[in-house]
Amino acid sequence: MTNNRTSPKVEEFLSKATKWKEEYVKLRAIVLDSHSELIEDFKWMHPCYTFNGKNIVIIHGFKEYCALLFHKGALMKDPAGILIQQTDKVQAARQIRFTNIEDITALEATLKAYIQAAIEIEQAGLKIDFKQTAEYNVPEELEQKFAELPALKTAFEALTPGRQRAYLFYFSEAKQSKTRVSRIEKYVQSILDGKGLND
Incomplete structure (x- = not known):
């Protein structure tokens, strides 16, 4: 063929x-x-x-x-x-x-x-209206970690919007606070290194 x-x-x-x-x-x-x-x-x-x-x-x-x-x-x-x-x-x-x-x-x-x-x-040149990062909730546990570690907040804000969204979605979808905390802890270093969830 x-x-x-x-x-x-x-x-x-x-x-x-x-x-x-x-x-x-x-x-x-x-x-x-x-x-x-x-x-x-x-x-x-x-x-x-x-x-x-x-x-x-x-x-x-x-x-x-x-x-x-x-x-x-x-x-x-x-x-x-x-x-x-x-x-x-x-x-x-x-x-x-x-x-x-x-x-x-x-x-x-x-x-x-x-x-x-x-x-x-x-x-027709139509484009998808992607949900913006600002529309995702930042979990309280991540806010607390940002307060403890300001460098983490800086590194997170330097990530691409897509990487930020992936993290916010992954952290937020955990139903229990302790699970959200453990997910955040697991990825602190990746975020500080400028890496995304799947990098």
């Missing part, structure tokens, strides 16, 4: 796939057939499809399902009620999940319409 719109790396990925192989091949055919200007790339270890250099949709697989992931899915209308937000942390992307080839085949026309809609969002 190699041509100027497809990627040899995706060919290699598909040739090595054991789980979801048939589903990947079908999803790939649907994506490429949905718009003549979509270009296949290989990013984040998965087939990714771009339009004018912008990421539109990714094909990826998990243990329980494979999926199409739309980068700006939060902006898409969902008349079929099939877009899924993976976790509360995910602000922009939305998935459509599949567990077998029959599901994909049954939704082929719908999938092409959703891909077209995602391209139109990109063409």
Whole structure:
């Protein structure tokens, strides 16, 4: 299937796939057939499809399902009620999940319409209105640690907004104060070193 719109790396990925192989091949055919200007790339270890250099949709697989992931899915209308937000942390992307080839085949026309809609969002230059760091609550336990260790507050404020949000979300999602305290203690040095939660 190699041509100027497809990627040899995706060919290699598909040739090595054991789980979801048939589903990947079908999803790939649907994506490429949905718009003549979509270009296949290989990013984040998965087939990714771009339009004018912008990421539109990714094909990826998990243990329980494979999926199409739309980068700006939060902006898409969902008349079929099939877009899924993976976790509360995910602000922009939305998935459509599949567990077998029959599901994909049954939704082929719908999938092409959703891909077209995602391209139109990109063409219109629409942007995701990301939740700002200031909208996240700073846990009381972190405020206390900042008071004890002013250098920590300085280092935290020097982090990128994305890193700050990741820490605030991770610290705040613990239900018990002692858990929040232990999470904060664990990452004090990382914050002082200018590192993010996953660095």
